[in-house]
Amino acid sequence: MPAALIRIENLRFRWADDADFCLDIPLLEVHAGERVFLHGPSGSGKSTLLGLLGGVLVPERGRLHLLGSELTQLRPAARDRFRADHVGFLFQLFNLIPYLSVVDNVLLSCRFSARRLARATAAGNSPAAEAHRLLTQLDLDASLHGRQVTRLSVGQQQRVAAARALIGQPEIVIADEPTSALDTERQVAFLELLRDECDRSGSTLLFVSHDRRLAAGFDRQLSLATGGGVSAGGSA
Amino acid sequence: MRWLLILAARSAWNRRLTLGMTLVAVALSVTLLLGVERVRDEARNSFALSVSGTDLVVGARTSAVQLMLYAVFRLGEASNNIRWQSYQAIAADPAVAWAIPLSLGDSHHGLPVLGTTGAYFEHFRYGDGQPLSFAAGAPFSGLFETVLGAEVADRLGYRLGDRIVISHGMGDTGLAEHDDKPFTVVGILARTGTPVDRTLHVSLEAIEAIHLDWAGGAPLPGLSIPAEYVRKFDLQPKEITAALIGLKSRAAVFRLQRKINNHPGEPLLAVLPGVALDQLWQMVGFAERTLLAVSAMVVAVGLAGLVAVILASLGERRRELAILRSVGARPGELFFLLSAEALFVTLLGALLGVALLALLTTLLAPLVQAHFGLSLSAQWVTSDELQLLAAVVAAGLLASLVPGYSAYRLSLADGLTPRL
Numbered sequence: 001m002p003a004a005l006i007r008i009e010n011l012r013f014r015w016a017d018d019a020d021f022c023l024d025i026p027l028l029e030v031h032a033g034e035r036v037f038l039h040g041p042s043g044s045g046k047s048t049l050l051g052l053l054g055g056v057l058v059p060e061r062g063r064l065h066l067l068g069s070e071l072t073q074l075r076p077a078a079r080d081r082f083r084a085d086h087v088g089f090l091f092q093l094f095n096l097i098p099y100l101s102v103v104d105n106v107l108l109s110c111r112f113s114a115r116r117l118a119r120a121t122a123a124g125n126s127p128a129a130e131a132h133r134l135l136t137q138l139d140l141d142a143s144l145h146g147r148q149v150t151r152l153s154v155g156q157q158q159r160v161a162a163a164r165a166l167i168g169q170p171e172i173v174i175a176d177e178p179t180s181a182l183d184t185e186r187q188v189a190f191l192e193l194l195r196d197e198c199d200r201s202g203s204t205l206l207f208v209s210h211d212r213r214l215a216a217g218f219d220r221q222l223s224l225a226t227g228g229g230v231s232a233g234g235s236a
Numbered sequence: 237m238r239w240l241l242i243l244a245a246r247s248a249w250n251r252r253l254t255l256g257m258t259l260v261a262v263a264l265s266v267t268l269l270l271g272v273e274r275v276r277d278e279a280r281n282s283f284a285l286s287v288s289g290t291d292l293v294v295g296a297r298t299s300a301v302q303l304m305l306y307a308v309f310r311l312g313e314a315s316n317n318i319r320w321q322s323y324q325a326i327a328a329d330p331a332v333a334w335a336i337p338l339s340l341g342d343s344h345h346g347l348p349v350l351g352t353t354g355a356y357f358e359h360f361r362y363g364d365g366q367p368l369s370f371a372a373g374a375p376f377s378g379l380f381e382t383v384l385g386a387e388v389a390d391r392l393g394y395r396l397g398d399r400i401v402i403s404h405g406m407g408d409t410g411l412a413e414h415d416d417k418p419f420t421v422v423g424i425l426a427r428t429g430t431p432v433d434r435t436l437h438v439s440l441e442a443i444e445a446i447h448l449d450w451a452g453g454a455p456l457p458g459l460s461i462p463a464e465y466v467r468k469f470d471l472q473p474k475e476i477t478a479a480l481i482g483l484k485s486r487a488a489v490f491r492l493q494r495k496i497n498n499h500p501g502e503p504l505l506a507v508l509p510g511v512a513l514d515q516l517w518q519m520v521g522f523a524e525r526t527l528l529a530v531s532a533m534v535v536a537v538g539l540a541g542l543v544a545v546i547l548a549s550l551g552e553r554r555r556e557l558a559i560l561r562s563v564g565a566r567p568g569e570l571f572f573l574l575s576a577e578a579l580f581v582t583l584l585g586a587l588l589g590v591a592l593l594a595l596l597t598t599l600l601a602p603l604v605q606a607h608f609g610l611s612l613s614a615q616w617v618t619s620d621e622l623q624l625l626a627a628v629v630a631a632g633l634l635a636s637l638v639p640g641y642s643a644y645r646l647s648l649a650d651g652l653t654p655r656l
Contacts, residue, residue: 047653056561056651077566084564089652091562094555099250111239112564164563176653 004029004065005171005204006053011062013048023048025062028222032171035195035205037215040224046208049224050176053206054087055079067171084113088165088203090175090194095161096149102140105149106131106163109170116168123169134163137200138193154181155190162194169201176208187214240569244576247556251549255577258542259585265538266589266628267596269531270621274597276524277620278612280517283309286430287480287509289361291489294318294326294496295478297503300512301519307338307478308509310348310431313406314340317475322501326481329495331488334359336480339443339473342414343406347388349436351443351473357383359482362430372396373423379442379471380463383423387433394421402436402446412454414446417463441471481506535628539582539635546578546639550646554654557647567647575640582632586625590617 008028015021023045030036040046051057052064055071056079064071067086071079088109096105110117110127117127124130135145138159149157158178165173175194179187191207191214198205207218215221248255287293287308295303296316305311327335336359339351350356357368357375373396376383384394394400399418403411419438427433445466449459461469483489489508496506557570565573601612617625646654 047651050653051651054562054652077568080564080566083562089562091559091653095559097556097559099246108559109563111243112560112569 003068005032005034005067006030006206007063007065009063009065011052011059011064013045013052013057013059015048021045023052025049030204030206032204033202034220035198035218036207037218037221038206038208038224039210039212039215039221040208041210044224046176046210046224050089050174050208053172053174054089055083081113084109085115086171088167088170088173090158090161090165090173090178092177093154093181095164095178096157098148098150100149102135102145102147102149102152102160103128103131105160106135106167109164109167113168116170119168127167131163131167134167134197135160137197138163139189155186158182158190159193162190162197166197166201166203170203172206173198173203174206174208177210179209179214180211191217237572240573241576243560244573244580247553247573248577248580254545254549255581258538258545259581259588261541262535262538262582262585262632263588263592265531265535266586266625267592269528269535269624269628270589270593270617271596272527272531273621273624274593274612274618276527277618282429283513283516285363287361288363288365289359289482290480290509291483291486292481292493292496292506293478293509293512294323294481294504294506297505300505300507301516303478303505303507304509304512304516306340307480308431310340310350310435314477317477318479318504319475319502320473322499322504323476323479325499325501326479326496329492331483331485331492332481333484334482336360337440337473337476338478338480339440339475340477341406342402342404342443342446343411344388344400344402344436345392346406347385347434347436348406348431349382349402349438349443351438351440351476353440356437360432360480362428362432366428368428368432369426371424371426373421376422376437376439376442378420378422379439379445379467380417380419381422381438381442382419383425383437384421385425385433385435385437386427388436389421389424394424396421396424400436402438404450416460417446417466440473440476444471444473445469535631538585539631542578542581542585542632543635543638546574547642550574550639550642554646554650557643558650558652558654561647561650562652565647567644570647571640571644573640574643575636578636578639579629579632582629582636586628586632590625 006029008025011023011025013023048057052059053066055074058072066082069082071082074082097108100108107127110120120127120130124133132142132145136142140156140159144152144156149160152160158181161178165175178194179190182190195205195217293303293307295307295314296318298315302312306314323335323337326332334355336352336355340348342349354375360368371386373383382400388394398421400421401413401415401418403413405411419442425432448466448469449456449461483492493506493508496504560570597612604612
């Protein structure tokens, strides 16, 4: 078995202003190329876990291993750099910066990471060409690429956000309820597009949702308990 | 770094209406601050340039500042005159090189009429010692002849040969007119940028002549002496308002000043123009500083408004900051992003303020010149103003740290998922 891409060990996190809550993860492993569904009802510490994986939060104790780097050992600036280079984030809603164009929103990932800029340039002829390619791949018609993001539908906005998470081929893509604002039909279509694109760019996908119905099509299912623990949810 | 600046500019453009209003506020406050400084500067300048080469100003005993104000700047009125004999005694002192008698009190359309002698055109100096020069005509030689300052001729549209009537007393309206003895314009002086421009000059004898049939500020009823007969009277003045004295050697100035101040015939006052000006600045210095402080306060209010507007926008922008954070922006970069916005508006406001001041001084210079005799120069910035601008920008920099720090704190607290 190859070394895990993400390995969390004996991790514990507590918010300073909330003594009741405690995220406690004895072990969590995600391997390269896996598509993992992480089920987490609200209050289970999803956001907290995302913050930890993004290097924005630091655990009280435990190990947080990503791509062979121990995040807990890195300085804050290095963690930010690590996130920029290796992790693509995709959120629930309002993923876009309203005053930037569709393409500039996608390219935002390349602005803070020379590595992803170089990869995007290598993949397309230019970062902008790669952005257009990804957007088209994600089923966003070329006529919409020049439009103001505020004039796109929610589904279209989420596809722009997905392109931003994917550009420059980050090793890890973390999606936090990106489909919650879509109707069922579009949810399925969006998930398929997202998984296909992760396959194509070789990114590992960690998909976080409270909705178990979306778990179909993922390699593995994990659950965050309401108290903040994690358990294997069995293969889907 | 460059990208962050572009991002800051685009974000600012996205909120151009609210930021535009604060920009206007900052620009106006900068205009006010620099404007106050400019007027103050020009006022001092024009006062300092109004008289040069005069060693002593002599008048009736009053305060040094008041004597300067009415004798040199034609502001306010003399409380007392000095006797002609006293003037003659001073002028005859062996230390005195030249003396210019000044007789004030009448006016023409609100502008002062000055009775003097040919010595005025010969010895009076202004600026860095420039003599008066004629734009047209020559000094008066006849009795009812007048020489106009440049501003008088300009504003009232007088040319050589025009006939004008002098009013009794100072003011604009409701004055008795010396209309039985009109004056002919024989000379127009070149512009000096001093009170001379606003003055009508006539001979001392003419002042005497137009008051022959007057008593107590009104024409004597039943008595009218036609202009052709006045020469039959003794037109030697009995009193004058003040005198400017030039010495052969400056070394004698304090000795002569003491002598005049102890004049046995009547209480006189002799002042050194430079010393009197210093006293004047000391008097108005407090008002100047107050004015400057008030305008500095206005700048502070403008900057506080700017900070408030940016802080208010921060609430709506938490999501935006979280997105930037998720693609790898460091909290420090968000600090920079928000600070850059405030600093950018301050810089733009300062520039706009300077441009506005340049525009205003260009537009208003003729008005200010006409009403206050101040020549506002429409230059961009002086080094003093540059210092004020630097202070404004420094204050803006300091103020910009507030939204920057708020964004920094917010991004650390929110992480990737702002709790809205």
